[in-house]
Amino acid sequence: MNRFIYNVFLHTIAAPIMAAYYLPRIALGGKYRRSLGGKLGRLPADFDQDRLRDLRIWFHAVSVGEVTALTPLVKAVKELIPQASIVVSTGTETGQARARESILEADGFLYLPLDFPGFVNRVVKTVRPDLFVLMETELWPNLIHRLKVSGARIALANGRISDRSFPRYKKLKPLFAQTLAHIDLFMMSSDADEQRIAEMGAPRDRITVTGNTKFDAALGRIPSQADVQVRRMFDLDDSVRVLVAGSTHPGEHEIVLDAFTALSAKYPDLILIVVPRHVEKAPLIQSAMKSRRMSPALLRSAVDSGERRGDRRVIIVDRIGELFQIYSVASVVFVGGSLVPRGGQNIVEPAAWGKMVLFGPSMEDFREAREILKRVGAGIEITGAKDLTARVDDILSDPEGYGKSAQTGRREIFKHVGSSRKNAEYLSKLVNTT
Numbered sequence: 001m002n003r004f005i006y007n008v009f010l011h012t013i014a015a016p017i018m019a020a021y022y023l024p025r026i027a028l029g030g031k032y033r034r035s036l037g038g039k040l041g042r043l044p045a046d047f048d049q050d051r052l053r054d055l056r057i058w059f060h061a062v063s064v065g066e067v068t069a070l071t072p073l074v075k076a077v078k079e080l081i082p083q084a085s086i087v088v089s090t091g092t093e094t095g096q097a098r099a100r101e102s103i104l105e106a107d108g109f110l111y112l113p114l115d116f117p118g119f120v121n122r123v124v125k126t127v128r129p130d131l132f133v134l135m136e137t138e139l140w141p142n143l144i145h146r147l148k149v150s151g152a153r154i155a156l157a158n159g160r161i162s163d164r165s166f167p168r169y170k171k172l173k174p175l176f177a178q179t180l181a182h183i184d185l186f187m188m189s190s191d192a193d194e195q196r197i198a199e200m201g202a203p204r205d206r207i208t209v210t211g212n213t214k215f216d217a218a219l220g221r222i223p224s225q226a227d228v229q230v231r232r233m234f235d236l237d238d239s240v241r242v243l244v245a246g247s248t249h250p251g252e253h254e255i256v257l258d259a260f261t262a263l264s265a266k267y268p269d270l271i272l273i274v275v276p277r278h279v280e281k282a283p284l285i286q287s288a289m290k291s292r293r294m295s296p297a298l299l300r301s302a303v304d305s306g307e308r309r310g311d312r313r314v315i316i317v318d319r320i321g322e323l324f325q326i327y328s329v330a331s332v333v334f335v336g337g338s339l340v341p342r343g344g345q346n347i348v349e350p351a352a353w354g355k356m357v358l359f360g361p362s363m364e365d366f367r368e369a370r371e372i373l374k375r376v377g378a379g380i381e382i383t384g385a386k387d388l389t390a391r392v393d394d395i396l397s398d399p400e401g402y403g404k405s406a407q408t409g410r411r412e413i414f415k416h417v418g419s420s421r422k423n424a425e426y427l428s429k430l431v432n433t434t
Contacts, residue, residue: 038111378409
């Protein structure tokens, strides 16, 4: 398989499928409308190429999670290479919003174009990066080929090959080996990721393990007085116990609600704050509550509007960008994407606050953090609603004992800070060899 066959597949099979998926959603719901032009190779109106200096570094992060990991890396790179202009692209609208809010060092933002030669060539020709940095694993053959032809150096940062994607990548090794040969440096998150990228065809002499910048991201942005602000926002007393269910997916909302209902009999003052991974899923949680004859929840958006309708015992956060601060008020945390096969969501963030963290068995995307927290007793793996209920009960019954374990977990997480600086140093050397 080569890039020619890949492009035949793109134009004859993938393009009609994407059109059938995206067009109805754009027309009927307005979703993807803001990013459509960017996906087709158009730059945003506020992208001013004239303000870019001669040395240009283009970073790409798919969505919110990757942007979070990218933020401390860009800061570290800017400190080492202050003369560089920084361009940041994302794949999603939520990621774009987070990037514009958090990456203050950037000189321009854009959406990554779909991997069709015409779209890709137009953007690469305009941005003209000296260095292109992919976060985690975004292997786009046409984009990477065009960047290499343009003379750019290419690096992979926070490299991670998930359990789910690895078998697929291995099957497509002839295509990806060709693409990987264009990448100058692979900075992988762990030894396991190093081995996997090598098995996919990456040249071993270009691979190094530098850790995960998500540790830096969590520990470098702990705001002061966050707990006071969150409690004031939701009118929560200091003594109230709070179960935070963060980044939950469909299939987990129901489990969390059932566990909360069971726990409420023993802990009538317990508050549940649910933060779905995708805020547009909030109505699904409301529907699940209605089917269980629970009182309507208080929506975060209602707090903004001043209406404050709903029972404050269950709060649904239908706003992006607030989960990290909300973890500050938790008595115990459940992190989603883990009781359904999604690979898990970020357990480093609640651990950074010194919270006990519960999660399901699907934690492939955070293997290292999972093992660290489990080893010191600050993270507990659960299997379902009954297990979630029992473990939360244990933690609420012994806050002092579990609090010590959670603080140990926080200290262990702190030991893994520094990946951003390591990555930045490697990127600085790569730029200096151009």
